[in-house]
Amino acid sequence: MPSANKMTTPVSVDLPVLQGRYADLDGYTVGFESYPEDVDPGPLFAGLPDDRCQCAHWGVVQSGQITFRWADHEETYGAGDAYYAGPGHLPLIAAGTSLVEFSPTEGLEATMAVVEGNLAAAGAV
Known part of the structure; x- marks a missing residue:
């Protein structure tokens, strides 16, 4: 059975607002993310x-x-909460947030291609 651990998964995103470690688990990506600053991506x-x-x-x-x-509502989760965020959302993250998140790899890759293009256009990467 595939698994991942935050301590052994290499850092793949290291920005001032996000440190992310990501591992593929048989079609799903687990992300270990830490946010040192407030961020509205x-x-x-x-x-x-x-x-x-x-x-x-x-x-x-x-x-x-x-x-x-x-578009029609917001949901907020704090330390210890488990969540599901379906399609059509925008995240808002508070400074000091750390989370473990699972996403379908194919959908995440399509999303991240657009996000990375927007980061590059903004000169952030």
């Missing part, structure tokens, strides 16, 4: 349908807080 989803993340995520907040915003 909403503009990075421009170009996706409705300019919102279309990838589903399941996760656990280890510390801090994450809010998912849909």
Whole structure:
């Protein structure tokens, strides 16, 4: 059975607002993410349908807080909460947040291609 551990998964994203470690688990990606600053990555989803993340995520907040915003409502999760964020959301993350998140690899890769393009266009990478 595939598994991953935060301590042994290499850092693949190291930005001032996010440190991310990602591992493929048989068609799903587990992400260990830490956010040292408040971040609203909403503009990075421009170009996706409705300019919102279309990838589903399941996760656990280890510390801090994450809010998912849909067109018609918001849901906020704090330390110890498990969550499901369906397609069509925008995240809002508080400083000090650490989470473990699972996403279908194919959907995550399609989303990240757009996000990375927006980061490059902004000169952030």
